[in-house]
Structure formats: structure tokens, C-alpha cells
Amino acid sequence: MFRKxxxxxxxxxxxxxxxxxxxxxxxxxxPFTPANFIPNLVTESCFVARFQDITPFPRFSSSYSGMGxxxxxxxxxxxxxxxxxxxxLLRALETSLGSSFSSEPLIPNPKxxxxxISGPSGVxxxxxxxxLREAREGLHFVVTATSRAKRPGEVDGKDYFFVSKGxxxxxxxxxxxxxxxxxxxxxxxxxxxxxxxxxxxxxxIVLRVDVQGAQTLRKILGNSAVFIFVVAxxxxxxxERLVDxxxxxxxxxxxxxxxxxxxxxxLQNFDYVVVNAKGKLENAVTLVSSIIDAEKxxxxxxxxxxxxxxxx
Ligand SMILES: Nc1ncnc2c1ncn2[C@@H]1O[C@H](COP(=O)(O)OP(=O)(O)OP(=O)(O)O)[C@@H](O)[C@H]1O
Numbered sequence: 001m002f003r004k005x006x007x008x009x010x011x012x013x014x015x016x017x018x019x020x021x022x023x024x025x026x027x028x029x030x031p032f033t034p035a036n037f038i039p040n041l042v043t044e045s046c047f048v049a050r051f052q053d054i055t056p057f058p059r060f061s062s063s064y065s066g067m068g069x070x071x072x073x074x075x076x077x078x079x080x081x082x083x084x085x086x087x088x089l090l091r092a093l094e095t096s097l098g099s100s101f102s103s104e105p106l107i108p109n110p111k112x113x114x115x116x117i118s119g120p121s122g123v124x125x126x127x128x129x130x131x132l133r134e135a136r137e138g139l140h141f142v143v144t145a146t147s148r149a150k151r152p153g154e155v156d157g158k159d160y161f162f163v164s165k166g167x168x169x170x171x172x173x174x175x176x177x178x179x180x181x182x183x184x185x186x187x188x189x190x191x192x193x194x195x196x197x198x199x200x201x202x203x204x205i206v207l208r209v210d211v212q213g214a215q216t217l218r219k220i221l222g223n224s225a226v227f228i229f230v231v232a233x234x235x236x237x238x239x240e241r242l243v244d245x246x247x248x249x250x251x252x253x254x255x256x257x258x259x260x261x262x263x264x265x266x267l268q269n270f271d272y273v274v275v276n277a278k279g280k281l282e283n284a285v286t287l288v289s290s291i292i293d294a295e296k297x298x299x300x301x302x303x304x305x306x307x308x309x310x311x312x
Contacts, residue, residue: 075096076092076096077092078092079092109202110297112199112202113204113226113295113296114195114199114204114205114221114225115204115205115206115207115225115226115228115288115295116217116225116228117209117230117288118208118210118211118227119229119231119263120211120231120238120256120259120264121184121242121259122238122239122245122256122260123231123232123241123260123276124232124241124276124284125208125230126208128230128274128276128284128285128288129141129206131285132206132288136292138202138203138204139203139204139205139206139292140198140203140205142190142194142195142198142205142208143157143158143159143160143191144189144190144191144208144209145163145171145177145188145189146161146162146163146168146187146188146189147162147163147164147165147168147187148160148184148186151247165187168187171189171191176192178190178191178192178195178220179213179217179220181212181213181216183210183212183213184252184255184256184259188209188213190207190213190217204292204296211229211266214229214270215266218269226271226272226291226295227269227271228270228271228272228274228288228291229267229272229274230273230274230284231274231275231276232276232277233275233276235260235261237277237278238257238260239257242256274287274291
């Protein structure tokens with residue numbers, strides 16, 4: 001496995017700083033990650049960033065080529081900080097430290113994230129996602145294909161791709177779906193093409209799936225995706241929402257409620273739980289948005305994947 005340090009130490013320097021070490025790892029073989037799912041699109045390699053107590057600096061300007069040891073910094077006077085011209089001070093600091101200051105980003109841009117939003121029927125997944133769509137940019141909400149009938153107000157191609165059972169079967173046969181399942185008598189599936197296309201453009205991806213689908217996606221995506229479980233504050237609140245929605249028959253209500261009782265037992269498979277309490281939809285949306293921000297700032301998830309891969 002190819003590895004290369006993007007950092008070099010300064011010989012004879014007595015400076016010891018906490019410094020960023022970047023290790024690109026290529027030719028990784030693993031079942032599925034956003035990176036290898038989208039070949040040549042997201043990243044060619046995976047960068048592990050961590051702080052280590054090493055000495056700076058990787059680059060040295062050509063002005064040091066005349067030195068006996070080309071890596072040794074010059075000893076130059078540094079002007080007084082309160083009196084010196086800023087650019088003069090910066091130049092003197094660069095010279096003393098042995099390299100110019102780079103304006104390049106210290107770490108690569110975060111890779112696109114896949115966010116899986118799931119939960120029992122009627123907890124408000126669609127309502128949360130609708131608001132999230134309005135609140136955030138840079139997210140692509142994958143439009144699920146479904147064989148179920150359109151509900152009032154739903155728009156084909158925006159809320160779902162409404163297809164016949166026959167059309168759905170054809171999509172399965174053409175291997176166009178990342179995951180699919182029969183949910184309450186209707187098929188639902190996630191088109192792969194949208195994920196490829198929008199991850200390639202740098203978008204974070206939001207997938208909305210039932211709990212059964214989330215379990216399948218966990219097996220496919222592992223820890224490379226963030227799994228959020230949405231719940232109502234109580235079973236009563238969830239049932240009331242389903243009843244008030246007026247989209248279900250009494251038979252369908254019975255199935256959905258019985259299924260929901262089973263589904264809450266699968267909470268441990270998720271990374272986060274968001275309670276969507278009655279009249280507090282905005283709070284739930286804010287929490288989901290904060291989770292996305294935190295996950296994008298936290299790079300251990302992708303680093304951990306890299307570590308996992310390196311050991312394989
Ligand atoms: N915080 C909330 N307070 C009150 N009503 C809500 C709240 N969140 C959602 N609802 C309402 O509850 C009903 C169910 O919500 P929604 O359709 O989004 O659930 P869902 O989880 O997507 O359900 P399904 O999985 O069956 O499609 C809708 O009528 C919605 O407007």
C-alpha cells in the first residue's frame with residue numbers, strides 16, 4: 001500500500017510544534033464507501049489527518065540553496081512586533097522558520113456526506129426533510145422511487161418518483177437501485193444514479209428510508225454514512241399524526257402502528273436520535289442540521305474508514 005508523508009522535519013531546528021500530518025492512502029479495496037462507490041469522483045485517495053508532535057516544515061524556498069544544509073533556516077533579525085511593518089515581519093518570520101507561509105487550505109475540503117434519515121411511519125420524516133430542504137444548501141435529497149399512490153400535495157419527481165410495480169421491477173432488474181424493499185405493500189427504492197451524480201458535484205446526500213431500508217444501508221455503507229432515527233415524543237403522538245394525516249385505511253393504520261412498535265427496538269443501529277415533538281418541527285430540523293454540521297467538522301469517521309482499510 002502506497003503511503004507518503006507530506007511533512008518533513010527541519011534538521012537541527014529546535015522548534016517542536018503540534019503539526020498536521022497528511023497520509024494519502026490509495027488502492028484501497030473495501031465493500032463500499034462514498035469514495036469507492038463513485039470511482040474517480042470524490043477522491044482518489046483518502047487523507048488521514050492527525051496531529052503529531054513533529055517538527056515543521058515541508059517546503060523551503062530556493063533562497064536557501066546556497067546553504068551547506070539546504071534545510072537549515074537562516075538566522076535573521078525579527079523586527080519588533082509592535083513597530084514592524086506586517087509584511088516585513090511576515091517575511092522575517094518566514095525566513096527564520098525556513099519556509100514561506102502557504103495560503104493553501106490546511107486540510108482538504110470535507111468529503112460529501114451521506115445522511116440516512118429513518119424512523120417509524122408517521123413520525124414526521126417527510127416533514128423534517130421538507131423543512132431541511134428549505135433551510136440548507138449543499139444537500140441533495142435523493143428522490144426515492146415508489147410504487148405507492150401519490151398523496152395529496154405530493155409532486156412526481158420532487159417528493160418521489162411514482163412508478164408502477166412493473167416499472168419498479170425493471171429498475172431492480174437493471175440494477176439501478178442502491179437499496180429497495182417492499183414497504184406496506186408498496187415498493188420503495190433508492191436510485192444510485194442520483195447519488196453518483198450529486199456526490200460528484202460535492203453535495204451531501206440525504207436518503208429517506210424506512211427502518212428496514214436503513215438496516216440494509218448500514219450493511220452497505222457501514223460507518224461511512226450518518227444514520228439518524230426520527231421519533232415522535234410518544235406512541236400516542238405518532239398514532240395521532242398518522243390518524244390526522246388521513247392517508248391510511250384502518251387496516252393500514254394497524255399494520256403501521258404494530259410495525260412502529262418493532263422498529264423502535266432497532267434504535268441501537270443508528271448514530272443519532274431526533275425527537276420530533278408535536279408543534280416543534282423547527283427544533284427537530286435544527287437538530288438534524290446541527291448533526292450534519294458536526295459530522296462534516298468531525299473527520300474521524302472518514303479517518304476511521306481509512307484506518308480500517310489500511311489494516312485489511
Ligand atoms: N412536529 C410535528 N408536530 C405536529 N405534526 C407533525 C410534526 N411533524 C410532522 N407532523 C405531521 O405528521 C404527519 C406525518 O408526518 P410525515 O408524513 O412527515 O411522516 P413520515 O414519517 O414521513 O411518515 P411515512 O413514513 O408514513 O411517510 C403529517 O401530517 C405531518 O404534517
